[in-house]
Amino acid sequence: xxxxxxxxxxxxxxxxxxxxxxxxxxxxxxxxxxxxxxxxxxxxxxxxxxxxxxxxxxxxxxxxxxxxxxxxxxxxxxxxxxxxxxxxxxxxxxxxxxxxxxxxxxxxxxxxxxxxxxxxxxxxxxxxxx
Numbered sequence: 001x002x003x004x005x006x007x008x009x010x011x012x013x014x015x016x017x018x019x020x021x022x023x024x025x026x027x028x029x030x031x032x033x034x035x036x037x038x039x040x041x042x043x044x045x046x047x048x049x050x051x052x053x054x055x056x057x058x059x060x061x062x063x064x065x066x067x068x069x070x071x072x073x074x075x076x077x078x079x080x081x082x083x084x085x086x087x088x089x090x091x092x093x094x095x096x097x098x099x100x101x102x103x104x105x106x107x108x109x110x111x112x113x114x115x116x117x118x119x120x121x122x123x124x125x126x127x128x129x130x
Contacts, residue, residue, distance in 0.1 A: 009073050010055040011113060018043060021056050024112045028086045048075075072108070072116035080107055080125040096125065 013021050025031040025046045031054060034047035039057075046054040053075070077083065080096075087094050087109060094109035104120040111117055 006053065006073070006075065008051075008053050008055050010057055011115070012057055012059040013043070013113065015058050017112070018056060018058055020112050022046070024090075025054055025056075028090050028092065029083065030086075072118050074118040074120060077119045077121045079123070080105065080119065080121045083107070083119060084125050098124065 011021060022033065022044050026033065029048075031046040031048050033044050034052060036043070036045040036052075036055075041057045041060070043055065043057040045052040046056065084094070084107070092109055094107055097106040097108070104122060105124045107119040107121070109117055
């Protein structure tokens with residue numbers, strides 16, 4: 001067995017931040033709220049390409065998330081220009097690194113929880129730059 005793609009990741013978010021997190025992933029990154037099984041916690045499953053990639057769960061009174069050492073989450077993309085436009089409109093700082101050893105252009109920024117996100121794309125952005 002080989003790992004072939006990101007399946008999902010879970011964000012354990014305080015109740016007062018859930019809507020802000022949902023809005024960021026939907027409005028800036030283009031995810032869509034989709035079906036979520038009946039779980040004991042509340043939250044959202046956010047879909048891209050028909051797959052539930054980001055699971056947002058309301059954190060109870062259990063304390064901070066145990067994933068404090070998580071460095072970043074990476075997603076593959078086909079075109080950076082639309083995302084750069086949304087980041088720019090939202091006033092979100094980002095860094096672009098030219099094609100690396102894999103031939104991918106890398107875009108780095110932080111979500112509303114402070115989690116570092118990486119977007120990998122086979123082509124460089126054409127119109128927008130930082």
